[in-house]
Amino acid sequence: MTKIIKILICASLLSLINCGGTADSSSSGATTPTNPPLVTNPESGTILSTQCDGTTQIVEVADGQGGTTFESTENSEECGYQPVLINVVRRQADYFKPAIIKVESNREWVYEAQAGNVTETDTGLEITSDGQLGVHSIIIEGEEFEYEFVEPPLCQHVTSGYDKFDCLGYPVGGNASSMIYYGEEDTQVVTIEVGVARSTTYCDTDCADGTPVPQDNFNRISAVKGIQELNEFNQRNNVYIRFELTEMVWLATWYDLYSFGPPPFLTEMSDVVYGWGGSGSVGGQALMPRSIYPAMRTPTPVGRNGPGLGTFAHEIGHAMGLGHGVWGMPDWQYGVTDLLQQGGSLFPQFGHGWDGASPRGACGPQGSVMSYGSGALWTNSLNSCEELGFSAGNWGDAAGSRLQSDEAYHLNRVRYSYSLIHNEHSDTEYSLKVEEDENYYILVND
Numbered sequence: 310m311t312k313i314i315k316i317l318i319c320a321s322l323l324s325l326i327n328c329g330g331t332a333d334s335s336s337s338g339a340t341t342p343t344n345p346p347l348v349t350n351p352e353s354g355t356i357l358s359t360q361c362d363g364t365t366q367i368v369e370v371a372d373g374q375g376g377t378t379f380e381s382t383e384n385s386e387e388c389g390y391q392p393v394l395i396n397v398v399r400r401q402a403d404y405f406k407p408a409i410i411k412v413e414s415n416r417e418w419v420y421e422a423q424a425g426n427v428t429e430t431d432t433g434l435e436i437t438s439d440g441q442l443g444v445h446s447i448i449i450e451g452e453e454f455e456y457e458f459v460e461p462p463l464c465q466h467v468t469s470g471y472d473k474f475d476c477l478g479y480p481v482g483g484n485a486s487s488m489i490y491y492g493e494e495d496t497q498v499v500t501i502e503v504g505v506a507r508s509t510t511y512c513d514t515d516c517a518d519g520t521p522v523p524q525d526n527f528n529r530i531s532a533v534k535g536i537q538e539l540n541e542f543n544q545r546n547n548v549y550i551r552f553e554l555t556e557m558v559w560l561a562t563w564y565d566l567y568s569f570g571p572p573p574f575l576t577e578m579s580d581v582v583y584g585w586g587g588s589g590s591v592g593g594q595a596l597m598p599r600s601i602y603p604a605m606r607t608p609t610p611v612g613r614n615g616p617g618l619g620t621f622a623h624e625i626g627h628a629m630g631l632g633h634g635v636w637g638m639p640d641w642q643y644g645v646t647d648l649l650q651q652g653g654s655l656f657p658q659f660g661h662g663w664d665g666a667s668p669r670g671a672c673g674p675q676g677s678v679m680s681y682g683s684g685a686l687w688t689n690s691l692n693s694c695e696e697l698g699f700s701a702g703n704w705g706d707a708a709g710s711r712l713q714s715d716e717a718y719h720l721n722r723v724r725y726s727y728s729l730i731h732n733e734h735s736d737t738e739y740s741l742k743v744e745e746d747e748n749y750y751i752l753v754n755d
């Protein structure tokens with residue numbers, strides 16, 4: 310600014326004085342006064358021109374002697390260079406919650422991560438664990454940053470007398486392991502991988518055990534549609550689970566749950582495998598696990614109906630530890646009143662369905678998925694009957710109760726550990742396998 314003002318003043322006084330102290334020597338000693346040529350060299354340091362060569366800025370500067378020098382600046386923002394600003398927002402990560410690295414740049418940038426599953430996002434990078442615990446590094450544009458893989462947090466169970474409670478004080482089944490938990494505000498949708506085996510009664514060609522059901526086969530189209538419907542139902546009921554079909558295969562017709570043996574490749578790639586076909590003399594059968602933990606034996610419920618609402622949702626619910634619950638007992642209370650039907654195996658206070666005559670149903674006359682009522686909703690103490698399109702029920706406008714029936718809360722509490730029955734995040738096999746016996750399961754029919 311100073312320089313500009315000075316130049317302006319000089320320009321206005323040009324006819325009177327010699328600006329800048331570079332006196333013109335040609336006038337000295339002249340005997341005949343003539344008009345001396347007014348040659349004024351720009352003051353030393355005056356910027357004469359500015360150009361860009363790529364992102365290098367080249368500035369031409371006067372040396373005060375009539376000559377110039379050039380100064381160049383590489384990676385000049387004035388020549389369009391965009392610096393990459395990198396900021397590690399969250400350093401720790403596990404299978405579900407990523408390390409977050411913010412990368413701000415308008416140009417291409419490259420990275421190389423040492424470990425983990427890297428996702429490029431609108432704001433930079435997210436890295437989730439692939440099972441390799443500890444500190445790892447990522448190089449972004451030649452700069453190194455660290456992130457760390459840790460075990461997912463657990464809601465620890467505590468024993469008090471003969472009873473066991475979770476970290477929030479809810480009673481839990483005596484055999485239940487502590488499960489992965491990120492707090493009450495957590496609404497992350499978790500993928501649960503479902504395999505389906507279809508009885509060959511409905512197969513015409515290529516019906517050998519384990520043969521994938523073709524994409525255009527009616528049974529498969531129906532299964533995909535049914536899973537989609539259940540996912541929409543989950544979303545409506547704030548159950549943060551998305552079921553995903555891993556594979557659907559033919560299997561020689563079986564009689565019931567105990568004779569249902571899906572091929573190992575299907576159980577290995579899935580968190581749960583559903584047998585669509587024989588289920589004894591009832592509509593569906595499942596074993597309720599008394600504990601849910603990563604790498605446990607893959608649950609294999611069966612049912613006569615294909616994937617979707619109704620039997621499939623109900624049997625998967627059992628295979629996730631939900632029981633049938635209460636029929637027409639508005640004042641039912643855990644530990645005081647017996648359930649009319651089987652309770653859940655993990656959260657005995659609320660891990661089961663609810664039904665009852667209007668207005669003592671879950672919402673008006675509606676029963677929940679795990680009851681034998683209309684199956685119109687997953688009970689959820691945080692949902693509104695009105696918003697679901699129902700009239701008020703046993704808990705007024707609340708579509709569930711943490712003291713009587715809250716299927717959604719149960720499902721949300723078990724979803725992370727359940728989704729690690731098959732761990733799709735890691736190639737590393739779990740080295741710790743827990744011995745299992747039938748005491749860990751409870752058979753439920755229908």
Ligand SMILES: [Zn+2]
Binds near residue numbers: 623627755
């Ligand atoms: Zn049932």
